[in-house]
Structure formats: C-alpha cells, structure tokens
Amino acid sequence: MPQTPDLSASQLSEIIEMALSDHVSFGQITQQHGVTPDQIKSIMRENLKPGSYQSWRKRVREFGDRREHYK
Template sequence: MKCELLDPATVGEIIEMALSDHASFDQIRTLHGLGPDEVKALMRQNLKPGSYRAWRRRVRAFADRREVYK
C-alpha cells in the first residue's frame, strides 16, 4: 500500500484534508495519489478508533446530502 511510503508531514497533510469538510477524496487523489480506500486505511491507522468512527459517520452524512462530497 502506498500509505506506508509517505513521510509524516505528508500523512499529516492528508489527514488534515480528509478531516476538512472542504476537501474531497478526488482532491486528495489528485494531490497525493491515494484513492478513497487508501485514505480510509490511513485514517484508521492514524486516528483513535472513536475519532475514526466519528469521521466516517460525518463523511457518510455529508455524502448523503451532497453528491459531489467525498
């Protein structure tokens, strides 16, 4: 998986983008080459379990309301 080859600064940037309500998975793919499944795996590895679940719930809720979101 490409996530394992990323330096800590890049991992931090990807996490920040993923947590942001303004960045989509497509934007993360364009900048860093990671698809949605890889971003989810990276988030699972780097967030606490409760924080990861809360992020996934928020992403799903936004996706239900806006088609172009993550």
C-alpha cells in the same frame, strides 16, 4: 487492506488534515497525493483513535448522503 504508498510524516499529516476538512474531497486528495479513497480511509483508521475514526466516517457518510459531490 489497501497498500498505501510510502509517504513522509508531513505527507501523512497533510492527508489527515485534508481528510478531516469538510471542504476537501477524496478526489482532491487523490489528485494531490496519489492515494485512493480506500487508502485514505486506511490512513485515517491507522492514525486516528477508534472513536475519532468512527465519528469521521459517520460524518463523511452523512455529508455524502446530503451532497452529490462530497468525499
């Protein structure tokens, strides 16, 4: 599991909110917070309920298949 940097509660909250948005890419989150896509997925896995995490990953994968530049 990727090591996540020390983040404040507000930073974690912002990363989760950004990741849940369909309009923000992993690249934008990385630029703003310095976390890798694998770290973002790890943060989401740790902070969402299992079903919510699975739904989020499915949505990200499906959007990624339809759009060249998505998460």
